[in-house]
Amino acid sequence: MLVPLSLNKNNILHRVERLAQSRFLERAQVYDREARFPAENFDDLFAEGLLAAPVNKKWGGLGLAPAYGDVYSLWRMTCTIAKADLSFARCWEGHNNALLILDTLANEEQKKRWFGDIVQKAYRWAAWSGEPQSRIPGQQSAIGTVVKVVSDGYVINGNKVFATSASGAHWAVLLVSLNGPGGARDAAGAESNLLLLACDLSADSISFDKQWWDPIGMRSTVSYQVNFNDTFIPRQNCIGEVGAYISECLQACFTPHYAASFLGAAWGAYDYAVEYISAQKKQADPYVQQHIARIQMQLDTLNLWLERVASKLQEDQPGAHLDANKVRYLAEQLAEDSVKRCIKICGARCLNKPSRLEKIYRDLSIYVEHDNADHVLASIGRRLLQQPVDDAFFKLKA
Numbered sequence: 001m002l003v004p005l006s007l008n009k010n011n012i013l014h015r016v017e018r019l020a021q022s023r024f025l026e027r028a029q030v031y032d033r034e035a036r037f038p039a040e041n042f043d044d045l046f047a048e049g050l051l052a053a054p055v056n057k058k059w060g061g062l063g064l065a066p067a068y069g070d071v072y073s074l075w076r077m078t079c080t081i082a083k084a085d086l087s088f089a090r091c092w093e094g095h096n097n098a099l100l101i102l103d104t105l106a107n108e109e110q111k112k113r114w115f116g117d118i119v120q121k122a123y124r125w126a127a128w129s130g131e132p133q134s135r136i137p138g139q140q141s142a143i144g145t146v147v148k149v150v151s152d153g154y155v156i157n158g159n160k161v162f163a164t165s166a167s168g169a170h171w172a173v174l175l176v177s178l179n180g181p182g183g184a185r186d187a188a189g190a191e192s193n194l195l196l197l198a199c200d201l202s203a204d205s206i207s208f209d210k211q212w213w214d215p216i217g218m219r220s221t222v223s224y225q226v227n228f229n230d231t232f233i234p235r236q237n238c239i240g241e242v243g244a245y246i247s248e249c250l251q252a253c254f255t256p257h258y259a260a261s262f263l264g265a266a267w268g269a270y271d272y273a274v275e276y277i278s279a280q281k282k283q284a285d286p287y288v289q290q291h292i293a294r295i296q297m298q299l300d301t302l303n304l305w306l307e308r309v310a311s312k313l314q315e316d317q318p319g320a321h322l323d324a325n326k327v328r329y330l331a332e333q334l335a336e337d338s339v340k341r342c343i344k345i346c347g348a349r350c351l352n353k354p355s356r357l358e359k360i361y362r363d364l365s366i367y368v369e370h371d372n373a374d375h376v377l378a379s380i381g382r383r384l385l386q387q388p389v390d391d392a393f394f395k396l397k398a
Helices: 008-035 039-047 071-082 086-105 108-121 251-280 286-314 321-347 356-369 374-383
Strands: 127-130 144-150 154-163 172-176 192-201 206-209 224-234
Touching: 008 071, 008 086, 008 356, 039 086, 071 086, 071 251, 071 286, 086 108, 086 127, 086 172, 086 192, 086 251, 086 356, 127 154, 144 172, 154 172, 154 192, 192 224, 224 356, 251 286, 251 321, 251 356, 286 321, 321 356, 321 374
Parallel strands: 127 172
Antiparallel strands: 144 154, 154 224, 172 192, 206 224
């Protein structure tokens, strides 16, 4: 790894911007066309000393997390990456979310072992929960994991889906329930049954089903189905206490991270539209002017909201989790509206490959479905009306 002489906030963001607008943007269409994991992008970030962004500086990280007073810089990094390639931004998000879990809940021995491999060997991480229990038409088999407790650890059987970076990560934090299939989102009683297990993905008992992942967008996230066949996880790889992911409200740190990616995608679309307007000499068109004004104000609004949420999370202010959900909802609405306005400006040709706007449109359309926006909005309303609510996964409680 190349160790930078100085990595202050402005230096970090400049390095990411330079990489994103050259190498990441140039590779994006190739990764998308081939549905290939963006390993070279991670290698570039490693070479710049940026691969452990949310980790405490004592372990070689950058300290860009709520606990260290600068999670906003992490979100700005993600936004910048998403401007170039939203699909890669999702892989980057998952890596950092896993690291934030480790930084918050892992013990000293675990941090020394795992963070050393990230900083010195460029190890990539992911965090996987996806075990949807409701079936869709045509689904042939059930999804989920079963965990067996043994004397020296845990044995996992079953599968997970939406496993971002499946073939590209070295390790994954598995969110599994002692109560049966469902991961964190769909398992019953997660508060008292949810385990976080660090899994070495080189194990022979793990296989990836790439046929499961053939979406319209986010193709290079390689979010395959992962199969576990008597996969053993030693007890020393259990992270934190049972249910700590819920009790520590970690999902509230990840929810606005999604919003940062949505903002980056919309900003990338805006940049493309501005290039188009200049090339077509449409600056005097009053309808174009209105669309551009609206988009710019929506981007500014989301950026201000992210600053607000970052400040509240860092200072552990009342209402921080509620505002995290608000910015998640707003980001979906405003980002999608902004992209559609860019399409109105540029016309049908911008939806013809290899247009950057065509890829943004596809990627964003699938990524915003990570959560159900209707449930997010209802959860915000329930909180405001002092009704029981699940702030993490937006399931409506009776």
